[in-house]
Amino acid sequence: MSLATAASTLTKDQALSLVEEALKHSKAEGAFVSISAGEESLARYSSNQITQNLSRTRFTLTVTSYFGTRHASASTTDSDPEAIAAVVRSSEALARIAPEDPEWVPLLEPPAYEERTPAFDERTATLSPLERGGMIQRVCALSTQAGVDGSGTLSTEAYVRAIGNSQGLRAYNRYTEADFGFTARIEDGSSWSQRTAWSVDQLPMESLTAQIIERSLQSRKPREVSPGSYPVVFDGAAFKDLLSWLSWNLDARAADEGRSFMSRTDQSGKAVGNLLGKAIFSPLVHVQRNPAHPLLQGSTFFGDGLPNRALDIIQDGIPKKLSYSRYWAQKQGKEPTGSISSVVMAGTNQPLSDLIAQTERGILVSRAWYVGYVNPKTLVVTGMTRDGTFWIENGKVAYPIKNLRFNQSLPDMFRDVDALSTVERYGDSVVPGVRVKAFNFSSVTDSV
Amino acid sequence: MVQAPAPTNATALATLAIDLIRKAGCSYGEARFCTYHVQNLYARDRSLSNLADNVSSGFGVRVLLEGAWGFAASHRNTYTEVERMVALAIDIAKGSRLSQQTRVALAPVKAYRAHYATPIEVDPFTVPIEEKAALLMQLNDRLLSYGERGIKKAYSFLNFTREEKTFASTEGSEIQQTIYRSYPGFGCTAVVNGDAQSRGYERAPLNLGYEHIQAADLLSQVDRVAEEAIEKVHAPKGPQDIRTTLILKPTNLFLTIHESVGHPTELDRVYGYEANFAGTSFATTEKQGELQYGAPWINFRADRTQPGGRSTLGYDDEGVPAQDWHVVKEGILVDYLTDRETAHRLGRATSNGCAYADSWASVPMVRIPNLGLDPGPEGGAHTATLAQMIADTEDGILIDGIGSFSIDQQRRNFQFGGDAFWKVEKGKVVGMLKDVTYQAMTTDFWNSVDALGPAAEREQCGTNMCGKGEPMQIAQMTHACVPVRVRNIQIGGPQ
Numbered sequence: 001m002s003l004a005t006a007a008s009t010l011t012k013d014q015a016l017s018l019v020e021e022a023l024k025h026s027k028a029e030g031a032f033v034s035i036s037a038g039e040e041s042l043a044r045y046s047s048n049q050i051t052q053n054l055s056r057t058r059f060t061l062t063v064t065s066y067f068g069t070r071h072a073s074a075s076t077t078d079s080d081p082e083a084i085a086a087v088v089r090s091s092e093a094l095a096r097i098a099p100e101d102p103e104w105v106p107l108l109e110p111p112a113y114e115e116r117t118p119a120f121d122e123r124t125a126t127l128s129p130l131e132r133g134g135m136i137q138r139v140c141a142l143s144t145q146a147g148v149d150g151s152g153t154l155s156t157e158a159y160v161r162a163i164g165n166s167q168g169l170r171a172y173n174r175y176t177e178a179d180f181g182f183t184a185r186i187e188d189g190s191s192w193s194q195r196t197a198w199s200v201d202q203l204p205m206e207s208l209t210a211q212i213i214e215r216s217l218q219s220r221k222p223r224e225v226s227p228g229s230y231p232v233v234f235d236g237a238a239f240k241d242l243l244s245w246l247s248w249n250l251d252a253r254a255a256d257e258g259r260s261f262m263s264r265t266d267q268s269g270k271a272v273g274n275l276l277g278k279a280i281f282s283p284l285v286h287v288q289r290n291p292a293h294p295l296l297q298g299s300t301f302f303g304d305g306l307p308n309r310a311l312d313i314i315q316d317g318i319p320k321k322l323s324y325s326r327y328w329a330q331k332q333g334k335e336p337t338g339s340i341s342s343v344v345m346a347g348t349n350q351p352l353s354d355l356i357a358q359t360e361r362g363i364l365v366s367r368a369w370y371v372g373y374v375n376p377k378t379l380v381v382t383g384m385t386r387d388g389t390f391w392i393e394n395g396k397v398a399y400p401i402k403n404l405r406f407n408q409s410l411p412d413m414f415r416d417v418d419a420l421s422t423v424e425r426y427g428d429s430v431v432p433g434v435r436v437k438a439f440n441f442s443s444v445t446d447s448v
Numbered sequence: 449m450v451q452a453p454a455p456t457n458a459t460a461l462a463t464l465a466i467d468l469i470r471k472a473g474c475s476y477g478e479a480r481f482c483t484y485h486v487q488n489l490y491a492r493d494r495s496l497s498n499l500a501d502n503v504s505s506g507f508g509v510r511v512l513l514e515g516a517w518g519f520a521a522s523h524r525n526t527y528t529e530v531e532r533m534v535a536l537a538i539d540i541a542k543g544s545r546l547s548q549q550t551r552v553a554l555a556p557v558k559a560y561r562a563h564y565a566t567p568i569e570v571d572p573f574t575v576p577i578e579e580k581a582a583l584l585m586q587l588n589d590r591l592l593s594y595g596e597r598g599i600k601k602a603y604s605f606l607n608f609t610r611e612e613k614t615f616a617s618t619e620g621s622e623i624q625q626t627i628y629r630s631y632p633g634f635g636c637t638a639v640v641n642g643d644a645q646s647r648g649y650e651r652a653p654l655n656l657g658y659e660h661i662q663a664a665d666l667l668s669q670v671d672r673v674a675e676e677a678i679e680k681v682h683a684p685k686g687p688q689d690i691r692t693t694l695i696l697k698p699t700n701l702f703l704t705i706h707e708s709v710g711h712p713t714e715l716d717r718v719y720g721y722e723a724n725f726a727g728t729s730f731a732t733t734e735k736q737g738e739l740q741y742g743a744p745w746i747n748f749r750a751d752r753t754q755p756g757g758r759s760t761l762g763y764d765d766e767g768v769p770a771q772d773w774h775v776v777k778e779g780i781l782v783d784y785l786t787d788r789e790t791a792h793r794l795g796r797a798t799s800n801g802c803a804y805a806d807s808w809a810s811v812p813m814v815r816i817p818n819l820g821l822d823p824g825p826e827g828g829a830h831t832a833t834l835a836q837m838i839a840d841t842e843d844g845i846l847i848d849g850i851g852s853f854s855i856d857q858q859r860r861n862f863q864f865g866g867d868a869f870w871k872v873e874k875g876k877v878v879g880m881l882k883d884v885t886y887q888a889m890t891t892d893f894w895n896s897v898d899a900l901g902p903a904a905e906r907e908q909c910g911t912n913m914c915g916k917g918e919p920m921q922i923a924q925m926t927h928a929c930v931p932v933r934v935r936n937i938q939i940g941g942p943q
Contacts, residue, residue, distance in 0.1 A: 053516075098499050
């Protein structure tokens with residue numbers, strides 16, 4: 001990459017001066033401004049060569065204007081002063097005619113954010129297309145040597161978020177993220193995994209490639225296992241996609257209104273609060289929001305300005321916190337929390353292979369796919385296994401099996417967790433591999 | 449009809465980009481300058497929680513250098529930035545070239561200089577916000593008026609988009625398009641006896657103006673929707689682990705078409721481009737012209753020209769004209785959904801125009817177009833109205849709307865729910881059920897259809913939230929279809 005094409009992210013001064021520019025134009029009783037900007041690159045490969053390769057420079061400035069309890073927002077991707085003035089006028093014009101909002105909350109007073117700088121890795125932010133291409137070239141060469149069809153992605157992103165409001169709140173974060181995903185396919189076998197880090201140099205690209213190639217070779221000639229309930233060992237990459245569904249459903253309002261598995265009802269079936277404090281999961285389940293985790297080192301605030309700090313969500317299998325919006329917290333007399341993101345589930349020192357070694361018979365799942373609600377109230381979900389499903393016999397991976405559909409209550413699954421492995425970062429989460437005593441499979445597929 | 453003028457500045461910038469790409473010696477290049485004006489209103493209970501007017505503008509350039517792709521995009525619509533993005537796209541193509549084993553080649557396309565605009569009657573952006581907000585608040589107020597009988601939550605929404613795209617390519621095309629989109633809907637949740645069940649109504653997302661909103665139609669559905677939510681929450685659970693007859697309304701069937709016919713016939717999936725994420729396909733190319741996808745009376749037809757369709761436009765994002773063609777004809781898989789790259793690999797003379805990028809910052813890729821199920825022919829042995837299907841069914845389940853959905857990565861094993869379910873007994877609808885799912889293998893399912901609705905019962909249903917690709921892109925399309933009856937389908941399963 002030449003200097004002429006080099007990416008650059010907004011500095012703190014640049015970003016906050018744009019926030020000031022917007023607030024300067026505001027004639028509303030209150031205004032909130034947010035900037036989201038970034039430089040993102042992603043190369044995608046299949047059949048051992050790059051098939052799509054992009055970089056993009058993005059910027060969005062959003063203004064929310066308030067007149068009493070009326071409010072509306074407008075956004076632009078243009079950072080010129082005239083465009084910023086225009087978007088302020090646009091949001092004000094809408095806000096003046098918006099209906100009164102019974103769920104209005106006052107603008108946030110400047111909170112105390114953590115004295116912590118999110119991870120920003122200069123090399124990740126400026127990785128050149130040739131370097132990116134070279135890294136993928138090595139993955140493709142390993143795939144070709146092994147005779148597998150390799151596909152996946154390598155992405156890097158430098159992200160900036162800045163916010164401010166007419167109450168004096170100002171905040172700025174910038175951080176980097178890199179992600180590597182790899183799928184190896186051969187004959188009727190397939191394997192996949194993914195890793196995420198704040199530095200591209202932390203991605204174990206070549207060792208993960210070797211591991212996934214090996215697993216793909218083992219996954220050929222799968223046998224059919226009858227649907228039913230089995231003990232299951234989940235690779236962390238598979239478990240992450242199930243934990244996400246649990247964390248998305250830890251919303252206080254849905255629980256308090258009787259629409260969630262976390263709802264508590266009286267004998268007549270009427271919703272009377274939530275299940276906070278009840279031991280409903282395995283005592284092995286400890287879940288935090290922890291943006292400061294060494295593997296994450298993420299943002300210190302949310303898009304609405306609330307602080308993003310550590311929060312104990314589940315301790316010893318007991319839900320301790322639900323997410324409260326500012327409106328619902330005010331109504332219920334609680335502290336607003338912000339969303340449940342940067343999820344970290346505690347693991348152990350034992351590798352996944354130890355969990356397999358401790359399993360007499362069961363199924364090893366490498367990836368959970370197309371997970372969706374069957375019943376949003378009870379949090380029963382369905383989905384498929386994919387990219388490497390194996391039968392475990394006498395503590396060993398015995399043979400590959402055909403992929404299976406599951407229909408499973410997630411509260412029951414988290415109740416039945418009986419072993420944990422070491423943790424890895426996948427996307428915005430840090431999770432272990434887990435074993436559950438019973439998991440329900442309902443049908444089989446020939447799909448590889 | 450509204451004809452919005454295309455931004456003239458975009459044409460000059462696109463011309464510059466194409467000149468620079470040509471000078472750099474690329475075998476192909478294209479530039480797309482886009483402005484998306486999106487207005488969203490969302491009401492939750494008695495709060496208009498979201499009233500937003502968003503404009504996103506920028507451009508993307510894609511080059512093919514020695515058979516390797518490069519793409520760069522920016523929000524800065526300036527000459528300087530065009531120069532930087534073209535240079536960056538070429539640098540990126542050089543990075544792609546490092547692992548290149550087979551050079552990318554494209555099916556040919558003619559050069560077009562054209563304008564296209566969605567025919568609309570009322571520009572949604574000229575309708576006062578007060579009118580739109582009042583409609584949503586009225587919908588929610590009326591839904592919540594059923595509070596004593598259990599309706600505890602209500603939502604309603606209006607979404608409008610105007611997309612202005614200027615496309616130019618080294619093939620000599622220069623195409624301006626203005627596309628309008630409108631989408632209204634509402635729903636509610638009944639919370640009773642420790643259960644919560646929802647019911648909704650929408651006028652499907654279509655490329656139309658404000659005339660699609662039809663406030664009178666929306667308001668006329670409120671009482672039915674609220675009553676059905678209440679009946680549903682009190683209804684018995686659906687049967688588990690049985691096989692029965694299904695009667696599926698278009699509001700449910702469109703998603704089954706989308707997942708089990710649309711995605712498996714995307715040719716990029718067939719070739720493995722999506723192997724790491726969205727998946728591949730069971731409908732591989734050696735099966736073209738051979739695979740008995742469905743019963744002989746099943747015809748699936750793609751059509752990017754149908755009035756109002758959510759993916760209806762003049763040209764796709766590679767400058768290929770909108771077309772219509774059969775994907776499944778008389779039950780046989782006969783064709784695929786292509787862009788220029790995959791069309792060339794298949795040996796087609798041209799692409800059938802399924803390239804779509806969801807933003808100026810996104811790379812065009814194969815996306816499902818409007819893909820519909822043809823009605824049964826008048827007087828056909830397998831043609832029946834919905835009422836006739838019900839009257840002719842001894843034991844079955846009628847399903848309306850969408851709910852749970854999941855399908856495997858090669859698109860064989862699927863499981864769908866719905867928004868409302870009714871038990872059918874001895875030719876009559878006898879009451880609602882809840883928590884019903886049906887599960888089948890794609891070709892088993894489509895070969896088990898024994899009745900198709902007539903043209904008069906065809907509805908343009910569809911989605912505005914089809915995710916695919918890395919980075920994820922969201923596409924929108926219509927699946928016009930008729931009710932069907934399907935025999936011997938698995939219901940529920942081990943829970």
